[in-house]
Amino acid sequence: MQFISHQHAQLSLSETVKPQLKAHEVLIKVAAIGVNRADCMQRQGKYPAPQGDSPILGLECAGTVIELGADADNSWLNKAVFTLCAGGAYSEYVAVDAAQLMVLPSGLTMAQGAAISEVYLTAFGALFQLGNLQQGHTVLIHAGASGVGGACIQMAKRTGAIVVITAGSDEKCQHGKALGADHAINYKTDDFVDYMQQHNLTANVIVDPVSGRYLNKNAAIAALDCQIVMLAFLDGRFAEVDFARLLQKRISLHASTLRNRSQTFKRQLRDAFVARFYDDIANQTFDFNIYKTLPWQDAAKAHTILERNENAGKVVLLVE
Structure with a gap:
């Protein structure tokens, strides 16, 4: 698969193998990626991935579930979803804990979904x-x-x-x-x-x-x-x-930080958020506050926008 590498603080498209799924995970074909300051800091070498997480950038995405781990619920297959990621979102495919997935409502675009989770x-x-x-x-x-x-x-x-x-x-x-x-x-x-x-x-x-x-x-x-x-x-x-x-x-x-929280904590946070506000997401009560979408080949431009404090809202990368 293709992914965006960050060698020497520079971003470029590279190739690597697809993630190997653990039993509780699903494989997502990524359609859109939310860009966060943590990504910029990781690129600069200031915020390394926690041990065991993917070293590839990217903490949230939206896409379609195309493969299931041994213990994952079959109902997720072929579902459009949005989710936190334990790194790895700046890629064509990412492995994600199935218990952290959220169904993308039919009225939302992949770009909107990618702007929500983090x-x-x-x-x-x-x-x-x-x-x-x-x-x-x-x-x-x-x-x-x-x-x-x-x-x-x-x-x-x-x-x-x-x-x-x-x-x-x-x-x-x-x-x-x-x-x-x-x-x-x-x-x-x-x-x-x-x-x-x-x-x-x-x-x-x-x-x-x-x-x-x-x-x-x-x-x-x-x-x-x-x-x-x-x-x-x-x-x-x-x-x-x-x-x-x-x-x-x-x-x-x-x-408080979110990235280095335990899997159990993130699952419970996801459940509490869904119980209270998922209907507002689905009904589009909320503005998903997207400042700009860019093709993922322009990830460096996205990082520059954040580092200059130019944006009011989220920057989202579209995987083509």
């Missing part, structure tokens, strides 16, 4: 499993125009929360509002602490891929018992922390 499952875990977001809560979502940010906005609004986002341009703020955000703050022109204080807003849940200097700023506008969920550290890995404020407000700080 961002919606990450957002779901942050908002509901760690953040315990409830109707009437206020949630602050940093990088609100990102793929995860867009998923957070829509699920939070579906839950009845007040949604505040930050983003790096007026255009991205408008994009977030179009997805349902109640307040959108351009962090390059406005300080989100000042904005929230002026609007009498405090956050019950904060989803933060920025970290660094944002930690103390988050604490300044946190409500009592606020849950802060850190997903990355785009502002830097170190910060001075005002522990008195964390204690005063009983703030809980969570650091």
Whole structure:
């Protein structure tokens, strides 16, 4: 099969053998691939695949099941699906744990399916499993125009929360509002602490891929018992922390990644997400927030888009 290799941080089409299926897996003929920052970091040598996972890039895809492992349910054969992958999605074929598959609704394209799994499952875990977001809560979502940010906005609004986002341009703020955000703050022109204080807003849940200097700023506008969920550290890995404020407000700080979670965790996350939001996926209540689709031969262009922070939403590669 063909796949996209990442030798010396460069992307190019290469050939390798098809994956050998384990008993619990299925083989997917890949039609579309969701592109994520983790892919860029892995290409750069900064985020190697966990032991046992495919070294090929790609954490999510949509496609058709063409082969079953010995223990996989026969009903999956020839089904159109979308799913997380334990690496390996940047290829013509990928082996995936059958218990993590989700049926692609008939009204959705493969590109839309490829834009769902990583961002919606990450957002779901942050908002509901760690953040315990409830109707009437206020949630602050940093990088609100990102793929995860867009998923957070829509699920939070579906839950009845007040949604505040930050983003790096007026255009991205408008994009977030179009997805349902109640307040959108351009962090390059406005300080989100000042904005929230002026609007009498405090956050019950904060989803933060920025970290660094944002930690103390988050604490300044946190409500009592606020849950802060850190997903990355785009502002830097170190910060001075005002522990008195964390204690005063009983703030809980969570650091979370999805890629290195166990198979059992990912199965349970998939099940909880499907139970709560699959109907919204199938009914297209949600905007799948695709910024651009590109042929998979242009994977390098896709990575450049993400690395320049150009995109508002997901970039998807189409396998031809």
